[in-house]
Amino acid sequence: MANSFIDKARITVRAGNGGNGVVSFHREKYVAAGGPDGGDGGKGGSVILQVDDNLSTLMDFRYKRKYSAPNGMDGQGGRRSGRDGENLIIKVPRGTLVRDTESGEIIQDMSSGEPYVLCKGGRGGWGNSHFATPTRQVPRFAKGGLPGESHDVVLELKLLADVGLVGFPNVGKSTLLSVVTRAQPKIANYHFTTLSPNLGVVYAGEGRSFVLADIPGIIEGASEGAGLGHDFLRHIDRCRLLIHVVDVSGSEGRDPVQDFDAINAELSQYSADLEKRPQIVAANKSDILEDPENLERLRAHVEKLGYPLFEISAAAHKGVEQLMNKVSETLSTLPPIVVYEPEYVPKPPxxxxxxxxxxxxxxxxxxxxxxxxxxxxxxxxxxxxxxxxxxxxxxxxxxxxxxxxxxxxxxxxxxxxxxxxxxxxxx
Incomplete structure (x- = not known):
């Protein structure tokens, strides 16, 4: 099954060139010397990035890679300036990082909702009326417009969610999300069902809510890019808290302690920060538990590492409310979602x-x-x-x-x- 979620795209953007100024002289019957009246060229259109909360993927950029704003129009006689080129608005999902292709440095983090001018349009050239002075009354020259800026950038989507659900495929993350939010993820009894992130808002009481993301499943080797690994790991960079969902039922013959350690190993190999990210462990499918020893071994293992464990069944709605209350309480003590500071410094021409x-x-x-x-x-x-x-x-x-x-x-x-x-x- 192809991964329909696109969270990284490379595009080329170019602002419009400024229009040319014009050489023109006023011509009117019975007026011997009307003087210079050449108008200025219009400014080229700029390329502006704007957040659109209706977008959740970078899919559009798979099919279109080059974006150009219109050029400014040339000036005209009669001191008429050329029309400015219209700005080109490129809409991106909230949380999109804009990186310089060559250096990989962050140019802008599109998380705040403020529009960002990625490429400025070129200035319009001056018409000859601009160059008239008492000693230069008949300027016979005008100026060309200046070129607009251009840039090759990589767009990288990092979802803005307070809490991320991590764990192997088919452990019940999608079911948990559907139970605690109004999100409707696709749920089926086979691996890698979640190919794109699903988000939902959890209401944990009056004035208490947070965004919960169910992100594509992970396998061992994800930090090297295996399976959907990097798609998964990229999106939990911003999460302040992780809910680590583990299947303790034993129905598929998996060992919950080994699963827990394998996921944490992938997180630490991808990023030292992720290894230290606060976690709450959700021991799921406890209603069909085949061997109670599985649950107790996992509890002893995670509590020794300092993580709280909640015994739940997302399908049976068991223990879910207590888990969400603990998540809300923990979030109130954590710093806000990370917003990346620009690293890019434009190089002199x-x-x-x-x-x-x-x-x-x-x-x-x-x-x-x-x-x-x-x-x-x-x-x-x-x-x-x-x-x-x-x-x-x-x-x-x-x-x-x-x-x-x-x-x-x-x-x-x-x-x-x-x-x-x-x-x-x-x-």
Whole structure:
């Protein structure tokens, strides 16, 4: 049976490019010199991630891997700016981690519900009306739009549940979930019936409730990825408390103590944190217990390790209420669900100085500089920030641009125009 639950997906996203500014001059009957009226290009659309609580899987990303926001429109005459590209909203389930594909670092944890701008749209280029000054009354140039950001990311779903049900397949986890919540998981008498997580809300009294997740069954070797192992283990990372369900009936010839130790061994091999996660042991199927010794051996074993044990029968609703009360009481003493802090730090753009720049000196003395690497650099720098401006200035100096300008005869006080940024040159 194929696993229909998709909890990891790799996608490529690209924001829209900014529209180009336009060169245009006002034309009107009986008006001899209307002046420049070229409009600016529109801003490219950004790619925004948004939590959708109606989604529970990353299935949609199996079939579509590339997402692009629209580009901004070019400017027009009459000082009409181009239309901005619409933002592209990508909806993801709550609890989705966004990782950088190359480094594996966490970019964002989509747990809070706040939208996140994953890729910013490119700025629109300025039209020639922007460049009109008292000494430059007929600017015959405009600027191209800047490219939007792009990113390869891995989406990884970690369910937001307070409590996770762990244990071998067919020990009764789905039955327990259906009894204590309104969730309706598929239940059958064969292994690996739960192929996707099921969540439900448990009401343990007035003002007391928690989210309980029945997660795909685990087998020995899960921490190495065997069976549904990683699907299982990934989702209990966030659970504050685990209910370890063990079949004590002996109906399938299994040893409950060995089962208990095998699951805990997989948890510890996957993550040292999981090994220390609080557990409550639910000795299930006690109503069809074949050998009472099984239950007593398990009780002695887990209590020696410091875990409380509850004798239950999920199918017969025996001991379930007491178990849920203990879970609620324990949760009140535990810290909230883990929210992962971003680890990703954007790297400065790689500058290939070997690419030549196009430098032109206009009739009014303005120096206009264009080039692919300069376009990428200015698109990644916040020129409103002092430190960013210092980095920008150092990069231009290190690239040899200033030396080129001086070799071409630039003078102090001349204007240098770089896309939508102008400055007065000083040696």
């Amino acid at each position: 790689v500058i290939d100085y070997s690419q030549p720049l196009d430098i032109q000196r206009l009739d009014d003395g303005t120096w206009v500089v264009d080039g692919p690497w300069l376009q990428r650099l200015i698109g990644n720098v916040n020129l409103n920030d002092y430190e960013s401006r210092m980095y920008f200035d150092k990069t231009l100096r290190d690239s040899g641009l200033y030396q080129q300008l001086e070799d071409m005869g630039i003078q102090d006080g001349d204007t240098v125009s770089l896309y939508d940024f102008e400055f007065e040159y000083q040696r």
